[in-house]
Amino acid sequence: MSDEKQELERESILLRILWMVIFVIVWQLAEVVLGAVVLLQLGYRLFYGAPNAGLMGFGDSLSQYLAQIGRFGTFNTDEKPWPFADWPTPRAPEGEVAHSIPPAPHPVRDEEPKL
Numbered sequence: 001m002s003d004e005k006q007e008l009e010r011e012s013i014l015l016r017i018l019w020m021v022i023f024v025i026v027w028q029l030a031e032v033v034l035g036a037v038v039l040l041q042l043g044y045r046l047f048y049g050a051p052n053a054g055l056m057g058f059g060d061s062l063s064q065y066l067a068q069i070g071r072f073g074t075f076n077t078d079e080k081p082w083p084f085a086d087w088p089t090p091r092a093p094e095g096e097v098a099h100s101i102p103p104a105p106h107p108v109r110d111e112e113p114k115l
Helices: 002-048 053-073
Strands: none
Touching (some): 002 053
16 A cells, blocks of 8 residues: 555656646746846836836736746645646736826817818
């Protein structure tokens, strides 16, 4: 019975090692994407004077995703990150207020045609 249990544990750790290797590769790709988001956000901030809300949200989600990979890889959790779990929800920003563009006013149209 204990041989069977040891065999299951061995298979379990081998499967976890496989997932860890895959997530290390995903980590490397996500790190490059996060670097690109940082540079885009910097450029946007310099040009418009405030950060972009979409980049802020995506950057926060991606940062949380990298943290999930780290927690899984260091055995702090058994829950595998996305795509096995939901993508992290961006939190409310704690820094600068995002750049916003007010909606364009609609032109006023006369209902009666002019002659």
